[in-house]
Amino acid sequence: MEVIPVVSPAVTVIDNPIFLNLVSGVFEIGFLIFGIVYFIFTLIVLRQVNLMTQTIRTEGGGFLKALAILYAGLALGVIVLFIGLF
Amino acid sequence: MRFSFFPAFFQNPRKIKFDKQEEAEVIELFLRQHPIVNVFWVTATIVLLIAPAIFLQLDAFLGFNYAASIPLNLLIGGLLIYYLLIVAYAYEQFLSWYFNVYIVTNMHIVDVNFYSLLSKEVVEISLDDIELISQNVDGVLGSLFHFGDVHIETAAEQKRILFAKVPRPDIVTDRVQDLQRARKGAGKGGHH
Numbered sequence: 001m002e003v004i005p006v007v008s009p010a011v012t013v014i015d016n017p018i019f020l021n022l023v024s025g026v027f028e029i030g031f032l033i034f035g036i037v038y039f040i041f042t043l044i045v046l047r048q049v050n051l052m053t054q055t056i057r058t059e060g061g062g063f064l065k066a067l068a069i070l071y072a073g074l075a076l077g078v079i080v081l082f083i084g085l086f
Numbered sequence: 087m088r089f090s091f092f093p094a095f096f097q098n099p100r101k102i103k104f105d106k107q108e109e110a111e112v113i114e115l116f117l118r119q120h121p122i123v124n125v126f127w128v129t130a131t132i133v134l135l136i137a138p139a140i141f142l143q144l145d146a147f148l149g150f151n152y153a154a155s156i157p158l159n160l161l162i163g164g165l166l167i168y169y170l171l172i173v174a175y176a177y178e179q180f181l182s183w184y185f186n187v188y189i190v191t192n193m194h195i196v197d198v199n200f201y202s203l204l205s206k207e208v209v210e211i212s213l214d215d216i217e218l219i220s221q222n223v224d225g226v227l228g229s230l231f232h233f234g235d236v237h238i239e240t241a242a243e244q245k246r247i248l249f250a251k252v253p254r255p256d257i258v259t260d261r262v263q264d265l266q267r268a269r270k271g272a273g274k275g276g277h278h
Contacts, residue, residue: 024157031163038170044204045177052185052200055208057103064184071177078166085159 028086035079042072094118095253104189104196106210115190115261119183119251120233127179134172138165188249190262192269195238197247213266215242221255238262 049068053061096102096116104113145153153161185200195216199207216238223234228251236249236258252258 024160027160027163031167034167038174041174045181048200048204048206049181052181052206055105055206056185056187056198059101060184064181071173075170078170081166082163085163 024086028082031082031085032079035075035082039072039075039079042068042075046072094121104198105208106196107191108193111191111193113189113191114265115188115258117188117190117249117252117258118186120231120253122227122231122233123251124179124183127176131172131176131179135169138168188252190258190265192265195247195262197249209244209247211238211240211242211244211247213262213269215240216262216266217241219259219262221259223255236262 046068049064053065094117097114099113099116102113102116107113142153145151156164182200182202185198185206187198189196189198193213195211195213197207197209199209201207218239219236221234221236223229223232228234231253233251233253234255236252236255238247238249239245240247249255249258
């Protein structure tokens with residue numbers, strides 16, 4: 001009598017390269033969308049910091065502006081990193 | 087120059103200016119909420135920052151190896167998103183604290199509110215319009231760190247202004263009353 005190996009259907013699906021590619025693709029797109037939305041958020045922060053430093057001019061204003069620019073740069077770097085990760 | 091991580095109380099700051107400041111207007115007090123109000127988000131940020139490291143250590147130590155089963159690029163991407171969200175939270179909290187300021191000048195009281203990243207409000211009221219000023223210090227933290235609320239009732243369109251959780255509320259109240267008296271005195275002097 002031929003012995004049929006018992007394989008869990010879950011393992012079969014997870015090991016399926018098409019399924020893995022699909023999951024990886026979904027994550028790739030998700031990460032990329034997150035990166036773009038995050039970059040837009042940092043631009044809003046930059047705009048708001050500019051507006052507030054004009055409203056209240058303190059000694060720390062220049063530093064905060066520089067920090068906001070760096071923050072936007074970081075978000076842009078993250079998008080590049082996400083593209084490189086996949 | 088004295089450096090402070092979270093400066094919140096300035097008397098006669100000469101290097102601070104605000105948007106609608108008049109030529110003869112001098113800032114007498116420049117206030118933010120007491121630095122202690124930042125303790126919650128600073129603590130939360132620190133805990134959230136170290137949480138993944140603790141989780142990964144525990145995961146390896148207890149032999150679950152959940153992290154090892156996740157593809158490396160997904161793990162790095164996930165961690166990156168997690169840390170970016172924490173940075174956004176901390177930065178937004180800091181900006182909200184930094185730009186919510188209360189200004190007392192020799193002419194006005196100015197309340198600058200930075201509600202979110204998309205809205206701000208600037209309320210300016212003449213010292214002449216102030217009808218009543220009171221202060222209260224609440225709770226253990228307020229007594230311990232000497233901060234509280236200053237309530238200002240006015241005859242202007244904006245009936246009430248609240249200086250929330252400002253350091254040394256007694257000094258703030260005294261200073262506003264002194265300025266008001268000086269202004270009224272100058273006004274009376276001007277009629278003679």
